[in-house]
Amino acid sequence: MIINSFKATFCAVLIFTITGCAQLPSRESIQPSYAISADTPSTIGEAVGSNHPGLSGFYPLVDGVDAFVARLALIDSAEHTIDVQYYLYHRQQTTILFTAFLLKAAERGVRVRLLLDDLSQADSELDLAALAVHPNVEVRLFNPFPNRRFRALGFITNYSQLSRRMHNKSFIVDNRIFITGGRNIGNAYFSAEDHSEFIDLDVMSVGDIVPEASDAFDLYWNHTLSYPVQNLHGERDEQSLIEITKTLENYVADNQQSNYVEQLRESAFVNRLLNDEIEFDWQESTLFYDHPDKVMNDVDEKSANMSPSLFKKMGEPKRKAIIVSPYFIPREQGTQLLTSWVKKGVDVTVLTNSLAATDVSAVHAGYKKYRADLVRGGVKLWELKPSDLVAIKRKAGRKVTGSSQASLHAKTMTFDDEKIFVGTMNLDPRSLDLNTEMGVLIDSEKLSSFLAHWVDKKMPEYAWKVELKSPDDDELIWLDTISNQQFDEEPQTSSWRRFQVWFISLFPIEDEL
Known part of the structure; x- marks a missing residue:
């Protein structure tokens, strides 16, 4: 008994020693910086410039290759500044190519500010610190872990803050062009992997909304939770910059003949962008973003949260609502709201991931218990198939090998074919209450109809419809409306996977999902 008590005390002291000694550095030497004026002359800005005072222009980036090409082309066209903010890097x-282009822009005098959430940067910290040696490159990490060697132990002493992350995605060039949406920086987001791919959506924006996006970036960049990477890791020297520059240059040279780079070269998007052939949809819009204080606030404190303002601005649909959310946990309140719309005559459609398609089983465990009530209440519930993307890619003229599966990652919704929201926010407790998010609400019949057309015409090919086996119980069936197949349990999943999800659902963790 004494030995066990000693062991417990020793472990507690060891953990306290490891975690207690770790502190974030002083912020006294950190200098604020801000976006350039939106009136600064810019060649790419003038090429897509606005003759639409008070409006903003929008162009959807659906295809992964085009979404990546757009970013690289804009980096190449930047003359003054590039501001980059992402959750995952x-x-x-794709990330190595993206970074190589950023460094090349810095070499020609463009100021690069790279703001990343710290959660997934442990393996990249040395490289990021080396990049920050360049006089035109600054790298900051948001909500960093004080203990850099034993990062996970930070959850023991400060779980309430360190478990809440910056989920924003923002890419701004010369304060004239802005991209936001679901995509992080990684292969699966840009159709660069044969074995898996996220179905995702960004919007490229110009006009009045861009300075607003820059204000949002500056707010996070200068926030008390943003730290220069060199302050966290320690200063790197000029030799480290030389080495990382050489590594990036060699990587780009070695990949010139790769399948993916060939796809990038074959994309017609660059010429369309540079020749002013992109048809922007000019509309009124509103940018929404959480204040970074959200991750420090109590969960019940909503003053920093964007979701109340967003839902108020969207209002209630009168005829139709389409919701696309890869991680969807409506909770009781959301379930009642959606079914109340149906009772008022609204056609409500929800698309989310199936168990076979999702990359986060725990979220599916939180979502599955609301399906029966949603379907019984008249909501049209669809779950994405882990579709074989090889045939789809080849049909689009791409060269692929092996097998490839899809997972939904786009976050969007539209009401009455009149307004559409595109952003980073899932409809789950984590997005609504814990992480920071952003997105744009666009008063656009064109973009809304684009999503509605896909749901009406294309979605049945890529998703199963979820229905009740009978009106009297909660048993579900999954319908393939193209082949008329019916499944009595979650399609294309093993009994072990289904057991795992059931087991996870026993734990009271919904508010963390």
């Missing part, structure tokens, strides 16, 4: 082919 994977060490993969």
Whole structure:
């Protein structure tokens, strides 16, 4: 008994010693910086410039290759500044190419500010610190872990804050062009993997909304939770910058003949962008974003949250509502709201991931218990199939090998074919209450109809419709409305996967999902 007590005390002291000694550095030396004036002359800005005072122009980026090409082309066209803000920044082919282009822009005098959430940057910290040696590159990490060696132990002492992350995605060039949406920086978001791919959506924006996006970036960049990477990791020297520059240059040279780079070269998007052939949809819009204080506030404190303002601005649909959310946990309140719309005569459609398609089983465990009530209440519930994307890619003229599966990652919704929201926010407790998010609400019949057309004409090919087996119980069936197949349990899943989800659902963790 004494030995066990000693062991427990020793472990507690060890954990306290490891975590207690770790502190974030002083912020006294950190200098604020801000976006350039939106009136600064810019060649790419003038090419897509606005003759529409009070409005903003929008162009959807649906295809992953086009979404990546757009970013690279804009980096190449930047003359003054590039501001980049992302949740995930994977060490993969697309990220390396993206970083190489950023560094090349910095070499020609463009100021680059790279703001990343710290959760997934442990493996990249040395490289990021080396990049920050460049006089035109600044890298900051948001909500960093004080203990850089034993990061996970930070959850023990400060779980309430460190479990809440910056989920924003923002890409701004010369304060004239802005991209936001569901995509992080990594292969699966840009159709660069044969074995998996996210179905995602961004919007490229010009006009009045861009300075607003820059204000949002500056707010996070200068926030008390944003730290220069070199302050966290320690200063790197000029040699480290030389080495990372050489590594990036060699990688780009070695990948010139790769399948993916060939797809990038074949994309016609660059010429369309540079030749002013992109048809922007000029409309009124509103940018929404959480204040970064959200991650420090008590969960019940909503003053920093964007969702109340967003839902108020969207109002209630009168005829039709389409909701696309890869991670969908409506809770009782959301379920009652959606079914109340149906009772008022609104056609409500929800698309989310199936168990076979999702990359987060825990979220599916939180979502599954609301399905029966949603369907019984008249909501048209669809779940994405893990579709074989090889045939789809080949049909689009791409060269692929192996097998490939899809997972939904787009976050969008439209009401009455009149207004559409595109952003980073899922309809789950984590997005609404814990992480920071952003997105744009556009008063656009064109973009709303684009989503509605896909749901009406294309979605049945890529998703199963969820229905009740009988009106008297909660048993579900999944219908393939194209082949008329019916499944009595979650399609294309093993009994072990279904057991895992059931087991997770036993734990009271919904508010963390």
